[in-house]
Amino acid sequence: MPSARNVRPLEDAHLATGEWARCLLRQGARNFASSPIEDSDIFGVGGSQGIDTYTSKGFVIGGVEYQGNVFLYQELSLLWGVKSVQEITPDALVAAHAVDPPPDILIIGCGNKIEALPAATLEFFRNTETKLEVLDTPNAIATYNILVQEGRQVAAALLVPSA
Secondary structure: OOOHHHOOEOOOOOOOHHHHHHHHHHOOOEEOOOOOOOOOEEOOOOOOOOEEEEOOOEEEEOOEEEEOOEEEEOOEEEEOOOOOHHHOOOOOOHHHHHOOOOOOEEEEEOOOOOOOOOHHHHHHHHOOOOEEEEEOHHHHHHHHHHHHHOOOOEEEEEOOOOO
């Protein structure tokens, strides 16, 4: 697992087309477009995993490239249909309050800079077991990786930083 210091943007990070397809087949890609999280693909990779790097298009997690925003918790990796911080509502974070056990901490990566979450989201999480940490995405990745290495129950919802 990479240390927080090893995480950096990698402009050309990608898997060859054939390798990408083999990874998806090995991991049993399934489409859950009818779920509250729109356009989500779930990949059961097994165990908490660190984030290897990010690109201008997405993230590399456990050696697999995810093009787009992501939600991570333990072995769960979701492509996340949220496009901006204003769309980060309790409904958009349904996975964070539907998993068992719930995460102790949910790290929100806002992209290039920290932004205020909608008031409804802050109010919703004020009444749950899960604490929110709002950071820019590069620092959210580093914090997530450290907490995963410590064995903490941590989730991350990450927006891709723009180039």
